[in-house]
Amino acid sequence: MKGRTIALDHIDTREAAALIVDGRLEDFFLAADLPTPGTIYRASVERPMKGQGGMFLRTPDGSAFVRQVKGLSPGQTLLVQVTGYAEPGKAIPVTTKVLFKSRYAIVTPDAPGINVSRRIKDDDARESLLSIAHDTMDAGDFGDVDGFGLILRSSCHGADPAEISEDIAAMADLAVQVMSDRTGDAETLIEGDGPHLMAWREWTDQADIDNAGGSFARHGVLDAIDQLTRRDVALDGKASMAIEPTRALVAVDVNTGGDTSPAAGLKANLAAVKDLPRQLRLRGLGGQIVIDPAPTAKKDRRQIESTLRAALKRDTVETVFVGWTPLGHIELQRKRDRLPLTEVLK
Structure with a gap:
């Protein structure tokens, strides 16, 4: 079967998404019980890890570890984001460089400037996207974004300008709310995206969508998973x-x-x-x-x-x-x- 298909389904009770290209499984997301990359915590500092240049933190989901931080003291709170899955028995890997990522835009609170993905080579397209970004960030009523940065993803090329602007505004608004919520006990502020939202965010090329029940069986995904x-x-x-x-x-x-x-x-x-x-x-x-x-x-x-x-x-x-x-x-x-x-x- 030629073409691209995105199948949205469940395996047992777990949400899952599959990308099939020309009849072959190319990518696959499956929900897990562990903290998902992209999750943002307000975490509390516990103790330094001597010799490794990092700190152990307390989060609602257990101990986390952040590298290359200085000047922190036990009990201090900071915002961190999950970067990956922990190996068994180890702390959750997190970073203080928090990002707010969507289909078209990535808001970077600690990295000012507006940039366009290098994959977009057309100069006219780049100028048009920069104009959309500046207009949206300047006209937004989502609060103070001074010092915030923005990256327009390659998926912006050929997309509807109104959808791009809406996506930028939504991410900027979310970033302002989260970054201003720095005080209090350890708390989960944002959950990482689930498989279906990840599919919308990451698989941006034109594709047929099959979200009806049994889509995995119809497109041979279950057989492919068995092989894996x-x-x-x-x-x-x-x-x-x-x-x-x-x-x-x-x-x-x-x-x-x-x-x-x-x-x-x-x-x-x-x-x-x-x-x-x-x-x-x-x-x-x-x-x-x-x-x-x-x-x-x-x-x-x-x-x-x-x-x-x-x-x-x-x-x-x-x-x-x-x-x-x-x-x-x-x-x-x-x-x-x-x-x-x-x-x-x-």
Whole structure:
């Protein structure tokens, strides 16, 4: 099936959203019981973490940890935002750089200035968007936004100016209200977006929407999820890769299968690194990623690395290419902004 489809449904009682492109599952959001990235707390300082340059904080959802802060004392309150999911037994990762993100606009209270996404290259479009932004911020009745910044996302390109202006105003109004609510006990001020709202916010390209009950079954999402809970991933030809999460890292082993041709290793490795970001995204895997490529000549490393970097650039999850190890493995460091799918489905 050609085209893009967004399916909004539930798995058991959990809200979920799936993006299907040309019949293949490209992205997937599933509600979890843990604090969602984007959640904003008024938190209370508990104690510093010596040697790590950070502080433990008290929130309504448990202990949180913020890095690179100075001048804080126990009992002091501050606004923080959840940046990802905590590993089992660890504190919730948060930051003091609070953002208010929507479909078209991101309001940045601590970073003044109005900017347009670099993905929008057309000069006329950029000028038009800047005009909309300035007019909305200057004319708004949502309070004092001096010192607030604004980023217009790439989704603004070709969008209705009235919708963009409305989105900016809504985010600015929300930012003013939250940023002025700094005093009091630890409290959740804003909940992070759920899967359906995340789908509206992040999947902005033209797509068909199927929000009727049973949409996952109709579009093959449930079968795709079943495949994601398995270790092995079939690649082109006879090749495959095995993706195995451990406590320390995610191991990825690339195999040529029964293909013994001279180019089998390179073909398997290229197919693996092209699909790996999607597999990690759908499986909700992050942290340290170690890839054991199929045997191939050392001269092929540049092509494999180039293909992997291109695939990571298109991915929505921040991932750093660390490099090659002496044993010929590839190391990546990936942000933990999703929970492992197998844990959520338990």
